[in-house]
Amino acid sequence: MNLFVIIGEALRALKLNRLRTGLTMLGMIIGVAAVVLMLSIGQGAQININNTIASMGSHLLIIVPGATSSGGLRFGSGSVRTLTISDAQAVAELPSIEAAAPVISGIAQLSYSANNWSTSITGVTPDYFPVSNWEIADGSIFAEADLRSAIRVAVLGKVTAENLFGNEDPIGRTFRIANKPFLVVGILAAKGQSLSGRDQDDNVFVPITTAQRQILGNQFPGSINHMLVQAKSSDTLDEAEAEITQLLRQRHRITDKMENDFTVRNLTALATVASTTAKVMAWMLGAIASISLLVGGIGIMNIMLVSVTERTREIGIRMAIGASYRIILMQFLLEALFICILGGLMGVALGVGGAWMVSQSTDMPIVVTFNMIGLAFIFVTIIGIFFGFYPARKAAALKPVDALRYE
Amino acid sequence: MFVANQPASNPILIQLNRLCKAYELTDRSGELINHPVLFDINLTINQSEFVAIMGHSGSGKSTLMNILGCLDTPTSGNYWLSGRDVATMNSAELARIRNQNIGFVFQSFNLLKRMTALENVAIPLLYAGIGRKESLKRSQAMLDLIGLGKYRDHLPNQLSGGQQQRVAISRALINQPQILLADEPTGNLDSQTSHDIMTLFTQLNRNQGITIVLITHENDIASYAHRLIHLKDGHIVEDEARLSN
Known part of the structure; x- marks a missing residue:
């Protein structure tokens, strides 16, 4: 059985249960959109800071008059x-x-x-x-x-x-x-x-x-x-x-x-701190957003487990007429993967759209890079395989006779 | 009237040797109970035979059928199918055997609910690695042959019981298997439709030489077969060849 036929079967199964597929997909959509949006906002903030740093001039030191003391009185920096x-x-x-x-x-x-x-x-x-x-x-x-x-x-x-x-x-x-x-x-x-x-x-x-x-x-x-x-x-x-x-x-x-009586400050060092902070913030936002992706993945696993139980008899029939372990495994895995990838696509669209809206309503530069989208996709695929594998294996490992007898 | 098969003249297709099957169940206290179903079954079925296995419920006939169909594995003993020991095959090989060599017909038809008649018939071909277009073409031909060509786009619940069973038989035959295993195929059908289905089996056996193993508890259904095997409490109690009508 070639892959295209299995893909067709998986898509058909998803289409038959539109509402359920849609709701499961929603988890992915929101997760991916959140990740893309957060990363692009973070990236934008970072670029903002980098621009400011570049505008300061490079490898700069600033020397300010230092604190002095006179007769026991201490004066603040720059006062003299x-x-x-x-x-x-x-x-x-x-x-x-x-x-x-x-x-x-x-x-x-x-x-x-x-x-x-x-x-x-x-x-x-x-x-x-x-x-x-x-x-x-x-x-x-x-x-x-x-x-x-x-x-x-x-x-x-x-x-x-x-x-x-x-x-x-x-x-x-x-x-x-x-x-x-x-x-x-x-x-x-x-x-x-x-x-x-x-x-x-x-x-x-x-x-x-x-x-x-x-x-x-x-x-x-x-x-x-x-x-x-x-x-x-x-x-x-x-x-x-x-x-x-x-x-x-x-x-x-x-x-x-x-x-x-003077202080030498390294402006570049200060700028680097600011830039690093922005970077950390960006990744933290991304990490928080990816938690929603994780939750979406658990949702997929949940629904796939329900689906396997519901379709036990169907699995039995398919096995009786010649579906191998591999075919059943692939079919259910592909169903999970499709939910993820389709949800990922829509999530990217939503995230990019959201980023555009943020950039329109604020004057913050919002940056959407292909790296980000690629990252979201890799993440989504991994989630699909990771959370889809267990239910798919559960389906494929059923004994034909037990699956057929299941009411 | 003629004697349908001369077992001696045809090669052996199925051979069971001291085959036993027991289920392990856990009772309420969590103790494992060994529940034997089949005892020391010795059985040889030759190619092109038409065999009916009879017995009351609980006699082990369905279990025997599942083992013959490679859906279940025996606890002990051997099962040779076309000279190959089934116990040595892995799950992929068993799936291939079920796909290529065996056709199943069930009492409850077991069609996939959400697929049309044509698609149901085509699945075994798809599993065999044949392209979708070619599979659908062959399935159409099969449905035409069995007289259901114009119902190709009907879902199972839009077909009568007899029609559903004939779609199921088409599906069982689509890969030209050597054996047709029928588990109470007429159990859900009225007597006229039952008669039609049994006539179809007889034709398949006579004209195409397909080996048919039929499970039933009805005498008039069993009477279509040329050999009757009675199963009681997991033992073969009677094995008689009979003249076909």
């Missing part, structure tokens, strides 16, 4: 500005360092004609843009020379530009920061939210010297809020961290017994 622009220049000279970008920031009121907008002002050097992965959408960034002369130029983040200029093209126009006129030289490409949820595109970048002298003012001239340091490669991050620590301790005249 111990880092200076010349620290950043010295760090940039280190062999394992690609670039160092000092940053000072504050908040100021912007105005242009009738519009005004309050946002953060970031004073940076031209190095800052490549280091933190900013891309210029329009115009250009300011040059090293602008830094020395502390001229009033600004590069706008996308959101700030929209809020201040509306539909006008801001390049070449003059607006005011804290009532001082600034020329817009560039617009940055949008980057989206940071890991902490802050909108990175709502920002104005000006030369660090200009920010210090003309906008934010400074009680300690030359001091900065933090600096971004890019190592030459991700392999040399630890080495870079050690070199920076040694250099800054030396520059700040910190003796062996004293604590650092």
Whole structure:
């Protein structure tokens, strides 16, 4: 008896009991849909985080002024500005360092004609843009020379530009920061939210010297809020961290017994943690969803056992007219497998549809990969064979005479 | 009138040698009880014989039939079918024997309820590995031959008892078996239909040389056979050849 005939028999048996087949299949459909949906949401979240990480720039260290204590009073991290622009220049000279970008920031009121907008002002050097992965959408960034002369130029983040200029093209126009006129030289490409949820595109970048002298003012001239340091490669991050620590301790005249007055943080490490968390979440969601698949599988086994009992006499008749162990086994196994595979197909459709709906109603990227669908199918087939085998074997192992006599 | 078979002239088809069958049952206290059904059965049936096995209920005739049909295995003794010891065959070989060499006809017809007459007849062919199209074609021919061609698409419950039994006989014959085993084939039929079925058996035996083993407790049904075997309490008590009508 060839396989096609057995397949036909199995399909016919399923068709004869539509309601039961449908309900059993529903277990599979829901299970597979849940797995596909959960995996795609998880994957989407992961991609979201990875995008954010990529937007931060690669192999970055951030150096912030550290906690200091003075006469028994301990101050929090960053409360005293111990880092200076010349620290950043010295760090940039280190062999394992690609670039160092000092940053000072504050908040100021912007105005242009009738519009005004309050946002953060970031004073940076031209190095800052490549280091933190900013891309210029329009115009250009300011040059090293602008830094020395502390001229009033600004590069706008996308959101700030929209809020201040509306539909006008801001390049070449003059607006005011804290009532001082600034020329817009560039617009940055949008980057989206940071890991902490802050909108990175709502920002104005000006030369660090200009920010210090003309906008934010400074009680300690030359001091900065933090600096971004890019190592030459991700392999040399630890080495870079050690070199920076040694250099800054030396520059700040910190003796062996004293604590650092700065902190070096590895942003990539933080990002990796976030990314790993997202991955774990994705798999956990998938695992929870696969429990429903397991329950569906048990449902199949249950219904197949009922079916075998119900059809004992039929099995006996089939054996009497020549069905072998193999044929009966295959027939019942295929019935279970069909429920699984058909249910799997519909489940994938439902899951992909659900994922599409989620992606429409939220702005989360939802990713459905063929791997995911393949995984769901392999899982479903394994469940079909695993839960279908016992009832099928029970059917096939019946003694013909007993099966025939069964009422 | 003629004597239908000369057993001596035909090769031996079925040979039972000191065959015993006992069932093991558990009683209410959980003790195993040995319940013997057949004792030391010695029986030889030649090709093209038409044998009726008679006996009251409980005489062991159905058990004997199940063993002859390779549906059940004896507890001891030997069963040679066409010279092969059935005890040495595995389940796949037994399934093949049931498919190719033996045709079953049951008292309750035992057609598959959800299949049409044509499909019921075709199943043994499908199990034999013949393609669906060819199987259905041959089944149609068989139904035509037996006079039920136009009922091909009827489900069993849409057919009369006699028609159902003839579909069952078609199914039994479709693989051209050597033996037809009929377990009370007329038990659920009226006397006219019973007569028709028995006439069909007689024709099959006479014209195609099919060996028929018939189980019945009715004398007038048994009278169609050429040899009568009486079974009582698991023993063969009488084995007589008789003239056929």
